[in-house]
Amino acid sequence: MNQLNPKIIQLTTAIDNGNPNAISNLRGYIKETIDKKICVDCEKPTEPSKYKSKIDQDEYYISGICNECQPIYFGRDDA
Numbered sequence: 001m002n003q004l005n006p007k008i009i010q011l012t013t014a015i016d017n018g019n020p021n022a023i024s025n026l027r028g029y030i031k032e033t034i035d036k037k038i039c040v041d042c043e044k045p046t047e048p049s050k051y052k053s054k055i056d057q058d059e060y061y062i063s064g065i066c067n068e069c070q071p072i073y074f075g076r077d078d079a
Contacts, residue, residue, distance in 0.1 A: 005041045005043065011025055034060070034061060034064045039065060039068075040064030040065055041066070042068065042069050046066040048060040048066075
């Protein structure tokens with residue numbers, strides 16, 4: 001079982017706690033990891049251009065979640 005990245009837990013908890021900047025902070029973190037081409041969850045380097053499907057590539061550029069971690073979040077086992 002995969003453990004969520006503690007940074008993601010912290011950022012989403014801030015949303016739950018009503019922090020007025022929480023969503024902006026989460027979006028900023030996701031954008032930063034995408035720009036660095038690392039996964040927002042496992043923090044491993046990623047190459048979305050090599051993903052098997054365009055859907056997985058598109059999802060990376062939306063969420064920052066790599067091809068290996070996407071099934072954990074979305075319940076797919078076809079990665």
